[in-house]
Structure formats: structure tokens, C-alpha cells
Amino acid sequence: MEPGPGAKLLPLLLLLQATRFTCAQADGWNGYPAVIEVTNGGPWGDWASPEMCPDGFFASGFSLKVEPPQGILGDDTALNGIRLHCVRGSVLGNTQVVDSQSGSWGEWSEPLWCRGGAYLVAFSLRVEAPTTLGDNTAANNVRFRCSDGEELQGPGLSWGDFGDWSDPCPKGVCGLQTKIQGPRGLSDDTALNDVRLFCCLS
Template sequence: MEWTLGVKLLLPLLWAACGRPAGADGANGYTSIIEVTNGGPWGEWAWPEMCPDGFFASGFSLKVEPSQGIPGDDTALNGIRLHCARGNAERNTHVVESQSGRWGAWSEPLWCPGGRFLVAFSLRVEEPKTPGDNTAANNLRFRCSDSTELEGPGLNWGDFGDWSKLCPKGVCGLQTKVEPPRGLRDDTALNDVRFFCCAS
């Protein structure tokens, strides 16, 4: 029990120290990583979460805190879940989630049509402002393998950046960068995300 707990506590630190995974690790290994350049500056990279072997992400849902008004502290996008599928997209699924912030509620999933897979993404991020209420990442949109675009129900602060590169077949995992709660100071929660691509 103590050894297992130690490993769970140590893994996020190792991933953060390395900055990114080293490469494919066999049957459940990824072939590449897709990222964007406009992620927020706060927080640390958490642990990765991967779809089961043979599954790819066909849908996603977001954890979003609505606007808190004045003088509330806004955090906007707090979490991302991938809905991994094999076969019928909405029946044979497995949900994966890296670290998420504590605020907000989960949306209903958005699905690529016809069992297609998520292959690229763009992140909506509010630029840092001093002084001010920083929110970092606010929304996320994906491109499916049939070129359909799905935009999440996040908030409208900031701008969408450039699209990531394409996964050759589909997204099969994720890793989030989240700022932990700061007490009475300005919270931003989710700042950035990267996705893993698999070939089979």
C-alpha cells in the first residue's frame, strides 16, 4: 500500500521533470504528441492518461466554471475528458481524464460523427494580465478525422490559437497542466494540455 501510494505521488513529479514522455512503450504506446504554443504559464504537468489498447478518442467533455461576476475569481476551463471508443462510438466507450481543477461542472460529451476520431485541437487562452483576474485556458475545440470541427462549451475570454499538428490516425491520451488552488489569491486551474497519438 505504501509503495503504491509513493509511486502515485512520484509519477507526476517525474513527468513534470522530464517535460514530456520519452516515447512509445509497446502495445499501449503512442507514436507522437500534438501540442499548441499558446498555453497558459501557470501550474505543472500532471500524469498522462491513455485510452485502452485499440481505443481512440471519438468524443470529449469539458469541466467549466461559469463566470463568477465581480468580485468573484474566475477559473473558466478546469478539466478535459476524452471518450475513447472502439466500434459503436457511444456504446463501447472508456473515459479518461488527467488532472482537473476543482471548480465547475462537466458538460455532456461532443462526438465526432460516424465513429470518427479526434485528430487535432486548438486551445482558447486568455493572455496574462497584471493586475487582473487571470483565467488561462477557457475553451477547447477539436477537429475530427472527417474534418468536422467540435467546439466545447467553455467561456469566451481570450482567443483560440493555431491548430496543432494532426494525429495520423487519432488521439489516444492526454496530459494536462493545472495550477493548484491558491487560497485567497487568483486561481487559473487548467492552463495547457497535450494529446497523444496512436497508430493502432
């Protein structure tokens, strides 16, 4: 007897359950198996275009674009951008840098790297909750977990709280997509609000 449609889907459902993915189809990137996200991203801005490591490359390091504190009368934006530093294997000499859209303020930090050929596999975002009485900054910092269990915290700012970790990629991160609020003139700017990361298997 020919197995029904449900029988053909069962192995896929079991695989997804076993790997604990929070799967989402990324806009325009249906060829990639999974997207990892967090639940505490800021509410402002729009999703930019995804940017991917070259085929066969995985993110082994990252750097952040951060605006320092602007003082009592200034408009703080804190975290403005995230770059992934992609490598093939464990060779750091052949590095490709990718970033989705970034905010207008701040400077890029030096990269932080996983050790010994490990890859970035999960992340946690530090976000300041929206307020109606003060200066909103949205995302302030990010932590990454490497495939060997090491955790790397970026040189962002300290406002807000780190949320829960994303689900892990089975092998490594290979791309990202940022949610950015563009410059608002004399209104309150927040720049980077959220990020999602892409998982690749090979």
C-alpha cells in the same frame, strides 16, 4: 558495402516530415509515437500524469469541466478539465472515459462526438493572455477537429483567443496530459492552463 548510420535514419526522417508531426517524447510514455501540442498554453501550474485510452481505443468525443463566470468580485477559473471519451471502432456502447488531472471548480458538460466512427485528430486552445491588472483565467475553451474534417467547439467561456491548430494525428487521439495550477487560497486561481494529446496508430 554496409550502409552507414545516416542511411538507416533517412526513412524515419522522411516519414516524420511527411506526417508533419511536432513530435515530443511525453514524460514516461516513450512507447507512444507522437504528442501534439499548441503554442499558446498558459504559464502556470504543473504537468499531471498522462492518461491513456485502453489499447485499441481512440477518442471519438470529449467533455469539459467549466466554472461559469463568477461576477466582478469573484475569482474566475473558466476551463478546469478535459475528458476524452474513447471507443473501439464505431461502437459508442463500449465507451471508456479518461481525464488527466482537473481543477477544483465547475461542472462536467455532456460529451460532444465526432460522427460516423470518426476520431479526434487535432485541437486548438482558447487562452486568455496573462494580465497583471485583473483576474487571470488561462485556458477558457477548446476546439477539436475530427478525422472527417468536422470541428467541435466545447462549451467553455469566451475570454481570450483561440490559437493555431495543433498538428494532426495520422489516425486518432488516444490520450491526454493536462497542466493544472492547484488551488492558491486567497490568491488568483487559473486551474487548467495547457494540454497535450497523444497519437496512436493502432
